[in-house]
Amino acid sequence: MSTAKNNKPTESELEILGILWEKGAATVRDVHDELSKSKDAGYTTTLKLMQIMHEKGYLNRDASSKTHVYTAAISQENTQQQLLNKMIDTVFNGSASQLVMQALGHHTSSKEELDKIRQYLNDIEDQQKR
Amino acid sequence: MSTAKNNKPTESELEILGILWEKGAATVRDVHDELSKSKDAGYTTTLKLMQIMHEKGYLNRDASSKTHVYTAAISQENTQQQLLNKMIDTVFNGSASQLVMQALGHHTSSKEELDKIRQYLNDIEDQQKR
DNA sequence: ATTTACTTACGAAGATATTCGTAGATCAAT
DNA sequence: ATTGATCTACGAATATCTTCGTAAGTAAAT
Known part of the structure; x- marks a missing residue:
């Protein structure tokens, strides 16, 4: 690849x-x-x-x-x-989170998917703390 | 508009x-x-x-x-x-959450932004329950 | 009134993307 | 070995996007 x-x-x-x-x-x-x-x-x-x-x-x-x-x-x-x-x-004026929210807002996502994203957010934050 | x-x-x-x-x-x-x-x-x-x-x-x-x-x-x-x-x-094979995670993964986002997204996730979930 | 510094309109060239017809190769089945 | 189906290569037409030169209008300043 x-x-x-x-x-x-x-x-x-x-x-x-x-x-x-x-x-x-x-x-x-x-x-x-x-x-x-x-x-x-x-x-x-x-x-x-x-x-x-x-x-x-x-x-x-x-x-x-x-x-x-x-x-x-x-x-x-x-x-x-x-x-x-x-x-x-x-x-999106350089804002990734703006894109993210727009993407989430107009797409029905399952609870599982939302949880997966939440988990992902936590991971990112943890990583930034270190 | x-x-x-x-x-x-x-x-x-x-x-x-x-x-x-x-x-x-x-x-x-x-x-x-x-x-x-x-x-x-x-x-x-x-x-x-x-x-x-x-x-x-x-x-x-x-x-x-x-x-x-x-x-x-x-x-x-x-x-x-x-x-x-x-x-x-x-x-993205039709998966919004795949896009979301890819977008978050490679962009440094502030804690405020991440919180905002988290809040957003909660809102969506609440809305779906009703 | 002429010059200067803008403006819009227009046409057309150049670049890139998309589409497809035609020709020739390959191969399996008759 | 001829036919038929399928494949690649190639060239070229068409469409779309991008760029810019030139002409003509307008308005303010000299």
């Missing part, structure tokens, strides 16, 4: 990355089928996109068999963090 | 919106000066951008005097929420 490079994936690229993060490894056909559920694009469009992503270093490709197999070359965590940082910066 | 329409602002548009959300109302000159602190673009570039945003319905414009005065036509909250939702959907 490693380095998230310097670039940021486009909207379409993120959709593909999302699928690959979930599936782990997949062919163009796999990705395209999954994509088709929510979108409406030709097969070669998906193919081209994934080729470009490979050139950019976003995807690894195993070309040993006729049908190539792709995996994400940039980690989900890194990408998430980069997008979050930019978003906090440009849209 | 009202409806956040169907569209999502581009990166550049968000920068301008951010400034207008903060300032409330501003001329192209105002926005451009502010923008220049972090960016390096010509005056007419900012102008054009704001004209387009006005056409798209992102900005209101008072053209009664020679120098037009702009305000944001879409609310910060709505825009934040739309961007958050898309992000949670495509990058």
Whole structure:
């Protein structure tokens, strides 16, 4: 996985990355089928996109068999963090907690999830005390 | 403020919106000066951008005097929420709490902020009980 | 009234992202 | 070995975003 490079994936690229993060490894056909559920694009469009992503270093490709197999070359965590940082910066006036509350406010979360977050807050605070 | 329409602002548009959300109302000159602190673009570039945003319905414009005065036509909250939702959907596997924890984990937050979030969690839970 | 210092409007170039048709390779089944 | 299904590579059209030069208007100061 490693380095998230310097670039940021486009909207379409993120959709593909999302699928690959979930599936782990997949062919163009796999990705395209999954994509088709929510979108409406030709097969070669998906193919081209994934080729470009490979050139950019976003995807690894195993070309040993006729049908190539792709995996994400940039980690989900890194990408998430980069997008979050930019978003906090440009849209949330630099305040992470503002983002957090906005995210919580409009999403029904289970008690378990809320507890998990509370636990997380405690951990952070403990860590800061030391 | 009202409806956040169907569209999502581009990166550049968000920068301008951010400034207008903060300032409330501003001329192209105002926005451009502010923008220049972090960016390096010509005056007419900012102008054009704001004209387009006005056409798209992102900005209101008072053209009664020679120098037009702009305000944001879409609310910060709505825009934040739309961007958050898309992000949670495509990058965080639909889990808001995953986003929340990722956001908290890599940002140093003050005790006050953390408390505020905790309070917020309690409010949400109370609300759900009823 | 001319100059100077702004402004907006407009068009168009440049950059980037998205889409897809077509051609050629591969392989399994007839 | 021909057909049919599926794949990759490639090029190019289209769409969208970003940038800026130029022209024309306005208003204050000389």
